Amino acid sequence: MYKEYNISQLSLPIETEISFPESDIALIINKLVESIPQETFNQYYNHRGPSSYHPKMMLKIVLYSYTQSVFSGRKMEFLLKDSCRMMWLAQGQVPSYRTINRFRVNPHMIDFIQVLFVGLRAQLLEDKVITEDALYIDGTKIEANANKYTFQWLGSTKHFSKGVIEKSNAVYKQLISEKIIPEIKRESSDELTKEELNRIEMHLDDKNETLTSKIEASQSVEIRKTLRKQRSKVRKYKKAIKDFKDRKIKYDEQMEIYGDRKSYSKTDHDATFMRMKNDHMKNGQLKPGYNLQIATNNQFILAFGVYSNPGDTRTLPSFLKSIKELYGDIPEYIVADAGYGSEQNYTMILDEFEKTLLITYSMYLKEKKRKYKNNPFITANWKYNEIDDYYVCPNNKELHFKSYRKRRDGYGYQRDFKLYKCEDCVGCPLRNECMNYRTNPTTTKSLYKNPTWDYFKAFTNKQLSDPKTKGIYKKRKIDVESAFGNLKANLGFQRLSVRTQSKVECELGIALMAVNIRKLAR
Incomplete structure (x- = not known):
């Protein structure tokens, strides 16, 4: 009770x-x-x-x-x-x-926090403080409760793991060639597994015990001396194999912790090293942290998500799904900055959620400048013949369609391209401006076009040209950025005091709800 x-x-x-x-x-x-x-x-x-x-x-x-x-x-x-x-x-x-x-940090705390967010949103809608038409999304980095210099890098683990594989294979071949152990059945010729290393170690144990028995049974000084040398070599190999096995186990555990990340902290495995705005070393030093995503309306935080990957682009799908699970649906307009603009995110919002996206892409602002529009060497400004499907370069050479190409990014998402090639670029007076001057003089100009991405860019430009949707997008900065200001500057919450992602979610949920309560009181 x-x-x-x-x-x-x-x-x-x-x-x-x-x-x-x-x-x-x-x-x-x-x-x-x-x-x-x-x-x-x-x-x-x-x-x-x-x-x-x-x-x-x-x-x-x-x-x-x-x-x-x-x-x-x-x-x-x-x-x-x-x-x-x-x-x-x-x-x-x-x-x-x-x-x-x-x-x-109790596991049930997250349930309380979700109920609080749902209840607060219902109250704000009833009081007509917020609207249901738009959701403003952005992210920020929060420093983790982990030591600054406890970094573990994926590149280093792969490098040392490769060294263990090469050395263990070399030792195994040496053991076979010297007939110290019998050849074992291997799953792969590229790498010795932990089980195979265990078997090698057991064979070496047996060999060591056999030599010890022979030494104890022999009465000849010369024979005993020769057997001791052999035993010493066996023990040396055994020590090396045990070291390879321990290191392999260690590197395998590290690879599991990495997941799809490139780093983690030894004192908080869920924290990833990210570039923070407040750089304590003033030299671009990375800090362990978490990527906090929030969704706001009228500067009230309606949902949040905590992620270990530093980029905002890949957090959007899971964040929107969590919002839909929490509230049953999401608003009509999804508003975010260029950090979320990708083909995968555009496809997801339009096809899966069937909502209107107001998300710019990385080149959106640059494409609006006169310098960009007047540059004849930017392929986006080249003339296109829709009937015969070819592009015309600044030297009036035609680049005709050659083939379809597919590319996958580091996370497995596939994009489809159309390849256009120029028939002859040799001797072109504009070659240095049009192509990299280091390329082979006989290389012809290649142009890759992604029709899906071009469609999304045109769709985004059309949406942000409409007065209504343009007005909604303009509110993004004052809506979502002020929430981060209230959290970090006014509330003073800049560093976490707990470790592991589940506990971090609880603490950040409490802090964000505190921001809402302070705003509600004002």
């Missing part, structure tokens, strides 16, 4: 005449948490041991502390004895900092 907790009755020694203004943060938090259905708190119920603090009370004091820029469990415990609002929310109860810290 829970300890006695009744918010409607004050307990001594708190003064009964204490009252707060209607817009007070403590009252907003109390109303918000009390709106959570009771069944949500039942998963916290513990049937064994002494009675525990009520999750409602714990959630209220944690939320209030975060709104006051207090992120330390010890400082929260102090506020419970010092702040009249904290005393009122806790009804005089004083859980220890250890209890507070355990509560805010």
Whole structure:
């Protein structure tokens, strides 16, 4: 059972005449948490041991502390004895900092946070504070609670792993050639597996024991001396094989941790080294961190996601799916900057979600400049003959269609291209401006065109030329960027205090809800 907790009755020694203004943060938090259905708190119920603090009370004091820029469990415990609002929310109860810290990273905390976001959105829609037409998305990097110089790089692991494979194969061939061990059945001639290394080690153990027995049985000094030399060599090989096996196990574990990333921190395996704006070394030093994605409307944060990959492009599909799961649907307009502009994301929004995208691409602003439009050597400005399907270069040479090509990026997404080639570029006076001067003098100009990408670019330009959708896109900066300013500058939340992604999601959910509550109070 829970300890006695009744918010409607004050307990001594708190003064009964204490009252707060209607817009007070403590009252907003109390109303918000009390709106959570009771069944949500039942998963916290513990049937064994002494009675525990009520999750409602714990959630209220944690939320209030975060709104006051207090992120330390010890400082929260102090506020419970010092702040009249904290005393009122806790009804005089004083859980220890250890209890507070355990509560805010409890696996069930994410369920509370999701219910809070759903409830807050419903309230904001009812009060007509936000609209349902658009969702503004952006990301930022949050520094992880990990040591700065605990980096582990994928390139280094691959390099050393390759060295282990080469050396272990060489040692195995040497053992066979010297007839120290019998040849074993291998799965692949390229690499020795952990099981195969184990078998080699067992053969060497047997060989070592056999030589030891012969040494003990022999009475000849010369024979014993020769056998000891052989045993010494066997033990040397055994030590090398054991080292190869241990290192292989270590590198295999590291490769599992990497996943599709290129780095991780040794003190927080879920954190990836990313380039932060606040560079402590002033030399482009990377820091361990997480990629925080948020979706806003009227500067209120309606959803968030935490990711380990530093790029924003690949976070959008899973982020939109999580929003749809949370709210049942997503708004009509998906608004984001050029960091999210990719063929894969455009295809997903238009085909899978059937929504309108207002997302620019990397060259969007540059293509609007006069210098870009007037440059005759940019292939996007070349004349195109739709009937005969060919392009005309600045020297009036024709580039005709040759073949279809396919390309896959590092994550397996396939893009389709059309290849156009010029028949003759030899002796062209514009060759150096049109092509790389280092290329072979006999090389002809090749032009790759992606019809799908060209369609999406035209679609984006059309959408952002319409006054209505252009007006929605213009709100992006003041809508989503201000939320990050409220989080990092006004709230002062710039570094995480917990490790592993599940706990990070809980803490960031509390911090983002604190930002919403502060804005609601204003």
